[in-house]
Amino acid sequence: MQLTDFLFDFCIMSALLLVAKVIRAKVGFLQRLYIPSALIAGFLGLFLGKQFLNIVPFSTAISDYAGVLIVVVFGSMYLGTKRKTSVGGMVKRVGDSFFVNGAAEIAQFGIFILLGCTLLPLVFPGINDAFGLMLPCGFAGGHGTAAAVGSVLSEAGWDDGVTVGQTFATIGLLGGIVFGVVLLNIGARRGYTRVVKGAADLPEEMLSGLNPEDKRGSIGSDTVNSISMDSLTWHVVLVLISTGAGYLLNAFLKIVIPQVAFPTYGLAILCGIVLQWALRLVKLDEYVDRKTITHICSCATDYLVAFGVASISVSIVMKYAAPIIFLAALGFAGAFLWQFLVCSRFLRNFWFERGLFIFGQSTGVLATGVLLLRVSDPNFKSGVLADFGLVWLFFSIVDALLVAFSPTFVLAGYGIPYAICITLAAVVFLLLSWKMFGVRKFNKAGGLETVKE
Numbered sequence: 001m002q003l004t005d006f007l008f009d010f011c012i013m014s015a016l017l018l019v020a021k022v023i024r025a026k027v028g029f030l031q032r033l034y035i036p037s038a039l040i041a042g043f044l045g046l047f048l049g050k051q052f053l054n055i056v057p058f059s060t061a062i063s064d065y066a067g068v069l070i071v072v073v074f075g076s077m078y079l080g081t082k083r084k085t086s087v088g089g090m091v092k093r094v095g096d097s098f099f100v101n102g103a104a105e106i107a108q109f110g111i112f113i114l115l116g117c118t119l120l121p122l123v124f125p126g127i128n129d130a131f132g133l134m135l136p137c138g139f140a141g142g143h144g145t146a147a148a149v150g151s152v153l154s155e156a157g158w159d160d161g162v163t164v165g166q167t168f169a170t171i172g173l174l175g176g177i178v179f180g181v182v183l184l185n186i187g188a189r190r191g192y193t194r195v196v197k198g199a200a201d202l203p204e205e206m207l208s209g210l211n212p213e214d215k216r217g218s219i220g221s222d223t224v225n226s227i228s229m230d231s232l233t234w235h236v237v238l239v240l241i242s243t244g245a246g247y248l249l250n251a252f253l254k255i256v257i258p259q260v261a262f263p264t265y266g267l268a269i270l271c272g273i274v275l276q277w278a279l280r281l282v283k284l285d286e287y288v289d290r291k292t293i294t295h296i297c298s299c300a301t302d303y304l305v306a307f308g309v310a311s312i313s314v315s316i317v318m319k320y321a322a323p324i325i326f327l328a329a330l331g332f333a334g335a336f337l338w339q340f341l342v343c344s345r346f347l348r349n350f351w352f353e354r355g356l357f358i359f360g361q362s363t364g365v366l367a368t369g370v371l372l373l374r375v376s377d378p379n380f381k382s383g384v385l386a387d388f389g390l391v392w393l394f395f396s397i398v399d400a401l402l403v404a405f406s407p408t409f410v411l412a413g414y415g416i417p418y419a420i421c422i423t424l425a426a427v428v429f430l431l432l433s434w435k436m437f438g439v440r441k442f443n444k445a446g447g448l449e450t451v452k453e
Contacts, residue, residue, distance in 0.1 A: 005059040012056055013306050016041040016048075020306075024209050031207040034177050038302040039170070042309025051314050063162065063311035067151040069304040070144030075242035075268035076297045077396065078276055080290030094387040097354055099433035100346050102398050103426040104338055104362050108136040109402050110423030111334070112327065117415040124323050128158050130410050131320070135327045137403070138168025139176075139363050143308035144301065145169075145403055148265045152407045163316040164324065166308045169364075171328050173305070176364030179332060180372040183339065183359060192352040193376055220292030235292045238275065245271035266404040335362045345439045346430065353377050353384050 020040035024030055030040065048056040116132015130153050138146040146165025153161035187193050205211050222231045229237075246268030253262050279285040317324065336359075343355030353376045360369035373384055402422070409418035 005061065008057075009059050009062055009065070009307075010303070012058060013041065013045060013303060013310070016044045016056075016310075017302065017306060020044060021209070028207075031209075032181075034181065035174070036177075036302075036305070037209065038305040039173060039309060041306040042170075045306060045310025046312060046314075049310060058310070062307050063313075066143055066147035066166070066304050066308040066311070067162070069300045069307070070148045071246055071265050071268045072239060072243045072300045073144055073297050073304065074148075074265040074400075075246055075272045076239045076293050076300075077269055078272045079238055079242065080285075080288040080293045081276065096346055096348050096433050096437045097387055098395060099429045100343060100354075101358050101361070102395055103342075103429035103433075104335075104358050105136070105140045105399065105402065106422050106429065107426035108140050108331070108334065108362060109133075109406055110419045110421075110426060112136050112331070113406065113410060113415055114419035114423065115327070115330075117410070117419065120323060120327075123326075127320075127323060128153075128161070129415055130158060130161060130407065131164065131323060132327065133406055133410050133415075134161060134165040135168050135331050137406075138165045138170075139172035139331050140361065141169070141403060142173070142364065143169040143305045144265075147304070147308060149403065149407050153411070156411050160313075160316050160320070163311075163313040164320055166312050167317050167320075167324055168328065168331075170309050170312065171324070172331070173364040173368060175328070175332055176335075176360050176362075176368045177372070179336075179363070180356060180360050180368070183336070184356060184372070184376050187352045187356070187376075194350055194353070218291070219295045221289040223287040223289050223292075231289075232292070234287075235289065235296060238279075238288065239293065239296050242272035242275050243268055245275070266400060269400055332363065335359050338362065342430070345441070346433050346437070348437060348440075350377075350384055354387075357384060 017037060020037040023040055024035065024037045045056060045058065045062075047053060049058050112132040112135045114132070116127075117129050120127050120131055121129070133149065134146065137149045141149070143166060146169045147162060150162030150165040184193070205215060211217075220231070220235075224231050224234045246264050249267045249271060250262055250264045253267075276285060276288070279288060339355045339359050343358060344351055347354045353373060356376050357369040357373045360372035377384060406418070409415060
């Protein structure tokens with residue numbers, strides 16, 4: 001691929017993102033579904049690309065971009081983190097949210113890996129054992145994780161993994177938003193919500209996706225003087241250093257330990273942590289603005305989602321249509337059951353809003369959880385977002401371990417014992433929550449009655 005192909009692909013996708021943003025701002029139907037512009041751009045790229053209308057001249061490399069961009073996202077994950085908190089303090093404040101959220105994702109990985117290694121081969125003979133793994137990678141992980149794990153599976157010989165994962169991620173993102181809004185309206189009608197009465201209460205900017213002048217915020221702080229380097233350049237430099245270091249470390253490990261395949265995105269996390277430590281050592285860490293880093297990460301995520309959807313191979317989706325539909329239906333059913341059977345009993349305060357956040361994260365990644373939380377709590381009066389921000393400091397470790405080790409064990413042929421072990425770990429999480437914070441009897445009127453404290 002020539003450098004101009006790479007540049008032109010991003011120029012085309014940028015144009016599609018612009019068109020998608022206009023569509024999102026003007027089409028009421030899409031506004032009411034809260035469909036992200038990146039997802040609309042991805043579908044535009046898919047239908048205008050070579051598989052359908054063949055109008056947009058994307059290069060053949062667009063299927064590789066999502067796997068690269070997720071390394072950028074993971075490499076920036078710990079840059080600029082300054083907040084310090086103890087495990088004991090976190091558990092006391094938001095322990096129930098941590099345990100229930102962690103159990104939801106761990107259980108999703110465990111159950112669907114187990115289904116992929118046991119039931120699916122019986123129902124769909126010849127299917128790859130890693131097929132079940134791709135649902136949690138797409139649902140709880142999103143397009144980036146699906147691309148990353150799919151690329152690991154592709155290197156191991158299953159080339160369809162990336163497309164299957166991207167398909168699950170797209171279904172999860174769409175379904176997570178649509179079914180999440182449905183869930184909100186159900187909860188509002190039954191009196192479970194404590195802040196809004198339904199999606200109709202939402203402010204106009206959440207529908208159009210455009211902030212009025214009085215509600216616009218800053219995208220970051222100008223931490224370095226432009227006479228030496230632009231502040232945005234400084235932050236992009238840090239992100240690309242951790243990203244590039246992840247690739248270099250992976251190349252080194254392939255020489256030293258060729259028997260083991262290390263995921264580049266996981267190594268990029270480590271490199272980002274080391275870089276942040278080095279900056280702290282030379283007393284430059286205070287000049288790293290987390291908000292700016294987050295926006296760089298979000299920018300990469302928008303392109304990641306768009307390219308991920310645009311590069312989905314329709315022929316492969318049709319090839320696996322039956323197992324994809326089967327697992328996706330189970331995934332959404334499990335998320336609904338978790339909301340009403342687990343969240344309603346194990347979460348202490350604002351259980352519906354917290355559960356809605358977990359529903360979004362379990363079907364369409366963290367961004368969907370935040371979106372649904374904003375739908376149920378537009379001004380964040382409940383304090384749930386701040387609590388989950390604290391939870392994420394610790395939960396991201398659990399998330400990274402799941403993403404790093406799951407493909408390794410499945411490829412090594414230990415999928416069944418691994419799935420059983422992590423499913424039991426999810427049960428342990430719930431038992432710890434029950435022991436430390438108690439469980440509650442679900443009140444049909446929407447309240448919570450304490451059973452054991």
